[in-house]
Amino acid sequence: MAEDRRRDHVGPQPRRPKAEDESRNQGERNPGASRLCDRRQPAESHGEDGRHRHPAQARLERQGKIGPRSRCQRDGYPQAGAGPLGGRVIANNPRQDQDFRHSARRCRYKTCAAGPLARVPNCHSLRIHLSPVAIMTDNQKPVLRFAPSPTGMLHIGGARTALFNWLYARHTGGKFVLRIEDTDRERSTPQAVAAIIEGLEWLGLDWDGEITYQFSRAARHREIAEKLLAEGNAYRCYATQEELTAMREAQRAAGKPIRYDGRWRDRDPSEAPAGAPFVIRLKAPQGGETIIHDIVQGDVRFANEQLDDMILLRSDGTPTYMLAVVVDDYDMGVTHIIRGDDHLNNAARQMQLIRALGWPEVTYGHVPLIHGPDGAKLSKRHGAQAVGEYRDMGYLPETMRNYLLRLGWSHGNDEIIPTPQAIEWFNLESIGKSPARLDFKKLDNLNAHYIRETDDGALADEIAHLLGRKDPPQTLSAIGRERLIKAMPALKERAKTLVELAASAEFLFTDGAREPDAAAAKILSDDARRTLGEFLGTLEGTDWTGHALEEKARAFAEAKSLKLGQVAQPVRAALTGKTTSPPIFAMLEVLGREESLKRLTAHVL
RNA sequence: GCUCCCAUCGUCUAGCGGUCUAGGACGCGGCCCUCUCAAGGCUGAAACACCGGUUCGAGUCCGGUUGGGAGCGCCA
Structure with missing residues (x-):
């Protein structure tokens, strides 16, 4: 199947005449030279x-x-x-x-x-x-990670981040590890952990090794904080919450940047109030700048004076996110961090920590966020945030992978990129720098493509699954499944989502006369119902195949000097109760003589 | 307020100083095909945010303006 897909994406791409221009320069081309250096040098x-x-x-x-x-x-x-x-x-x-x-x-x-x-x-x-x-040495395989915090569902933006990390790991033969950042005990829930895992599995993004739960590593984090303290790269700060709030308000009022002013940075430990709670803060460099060599954004410079001394260990002795990420990434051997650009500012602070620790620097890639169709940050009012919702709306995982990939990453003019191809092509350089919006029309189009690619049995299974989730749940009968499989080639060409597919197949799952909807009822006029009866009369002894039935209909229409549509539409309306369906003669065959006649005769006048 | 990021058709994007009268895809319009709806084929409308600079030459490099976004927690 992978082969088929690969072939497919190549597709008949219309060649622009421009492409032929290349022949002009062919003679002079030096195949060994770089794309840069050999460019058009007659x-x-x-x-x-x-x-x-x-x-x-x-x-x-x-x-x-x-x-x-x-x-x-x-x-x-x-x-x-x-x-x-x-x-x-x-x-x-x-x-x-x-x-x-x-x-x-x-x-x-x-x-x-x-x-x-x-x-x-x-x-x-x-x-x-x-x-x-x-900078990466050749023998060092990259280690990528996805590190969500389990405070909600797997977000669509998170899914894309995971995808990029996963693709790069698979592309390079490196590792893709999963870490659950559950250090916030208040907001982390086991349900959210389950939802994230489920989402990842549905998307087909498999991770290497065991899942790391960040909270379980608190002792290690604390150890590093102590080490920093012992080495003089961190210090105890006894400022109270109230004190800090007052400080920020004063800064805000004065129009000054809001940041910790380092009031405990250089105080002698002997000044510490006995027994008072304290946090441990990093003694960050105060001059110069911290530069992030971001693989997506380029060099991003931060003046150190505007980065304050971040908290490493809270007063209750638990590690903060900043400490935990850096320690875990180091311990897990992470070499590349691809994440949303809402973390870009954090990268500078994390880099300060990494340097204070003398650990190898990781490579960052900050991917722009996904916006809703209106350009604003994706939020609840845009609907579908969680990947589970996309599943419920009837999108295929393959569709999501392709769509999410193209949202912010490109490979020339290629649009249809099945996963194996994506793994082969994916690189970090081609990640776009500007934020992208969700476009459901394009998602639909892509989904329609992959539905057509999916085999009939698998699609039938999906529909069975969807029916089971209905309220009340329905089951797919043996006869229903048989009809469904037969009709699938025609059905799947018409559906944008699995939900649509299921809806369009609905008439296959019922028995006996159909109740026409409003539009279908209009088609079934008295005239039409009489015509229907006359047509049924000619069907005696006909082979019940789509082909034979269509021949009969054509002959009947010609004899009555009607257009084929004048015969076919009433048949469709009576057979399906709707005005649209897959080719109607094929559907007659799928339903069989007995069931078809039951439905049709019910509407004959 | 301060810091950082971004800017090509409605949307996703191609573009790596001359091949740009700016290409593709989705969507939209028209035509063909047709038993309906799709699919498919052909075809049309549709964009370099603005202002400067560098250069023989700027969508492409630099700066500014404007507009969007993100971050400024003992959250992650």
Whole structure:
């Protein structure tokens, strides 16, 4: 099946004539060179000095319109400082030299023969980049994690985060681990844990190893906090809640940034009020900046002076989220953290902690949040937040994976990307930076596609499941299932969701005359009912197959100089009670002679 | 208020300084097919937020403006 799907996505993509242009340059192409370096460099692009340049540039140069200052210089890379991400554009015109920090996605050097030094094509400037990917040593397989807090259902945004992590782990052959962040004892519930696991399983996102429950690791977290304290990287703070609230209010009133002012940072421990409760805070650096080399957002810089000393251990001795994540990620060997960009600010603080601990830095990727159809943050009024709701609405897991993947990640013009293909293609560089909105129309379209791809038996099972969840629950009878399977090829071509599919199949599950709905009743006029009777009269001894019945109907219509529709529609209305259905003659066959005649004769006038 | 992030058709997006009269998909309009509804085929309308800068050349690089979003807890 995987093979089928793979073939399918390739589909008949109309080729734009533009694509043929490639043939123009084929001769000059150097297959070994990078995409950057070999880009359109026909012979004419080599000037008398043998350097590469764009034909247009060469032309302009020959015409004397541009001078040597604009020339591409391939050699003599200036010794620019290149950070782990971003870098410096070196132009021939020094005034144009520029620093880059947002260029994570532009890094293509990996395929560049020139190594980490990549030349900007067709341009007189040079760009130097080093991607975080390069920092990762080759023998180290990535470890990804999904770390939800069990305070509600598995959110659709969380599902996408999980998907991205999972895909990257599967793509690289690394690990995908699951950690339940249940350190908030007030809000965490076992039901929520179950819902998250169920959601993940439904989506087909399997994790490696055992689930880690963060709360169970509190002792370890405390140990690290003590270690920090002992090493002088953390301190005890005896400020009370009331004191801090007052401090924040004063800051707010004065229009100052709201943050802890470090009042216990440098006090001597002897000043501590005896026996008073305290929290442990990180002694964060006060000058300089903390830079996150984010794989999605590029370099994000935070001035340390605006990051206050965060609490590591609460006064009741329990660890805070900041401490717990960092310790757990370290202990679990996590190398990459892909999560919602609502955590971007947290990343800076976590990085400070990691550095204070001297642990290896993880690679962050902060994915933009998903918004509702109106562009606002996804909330209850947008309906469907929990993945379980999507299941109930009749969407397939495969659909969700494909849709969620495309929401913020792309691979050229590809839209239909079955999971095996997604695993093969997925990368971190192609994650988009801007927030995306949910579009149910597109979800429907995609779901319709995957429904058509799903085999009939599996679809029948889904419908049985759906019927079972109805109130009151219904069961799919043997005869119902048999009819359903027979009609499925025609039915599934018409359904956008499983719910729709079940509804459109409803007429297969009943016996005897159908009660026409309003529209169907209109079709069944006296004239139509008489015609129906006459038509039934011609059916004596006919083979009860869709083909034979259709032949009969055509002959009958011609004899009566009616259009086929004038015969078929009343049949449809009587047989199904509705005005739309799969091809009606095929449905006659599915229901069989006896059942069909029972339904039809009931409406004959 | 402070910090951070984002900005191409209605929506998801392609775009990696010249091949952009900006491509695809969903949705919408028209035509074809047709027993209804779909599906399918053909076709149409539809976008680079704005202003500066760099450059021979900017959707693409830089800065600003505007607009959206996120965060500023002894929550996670």
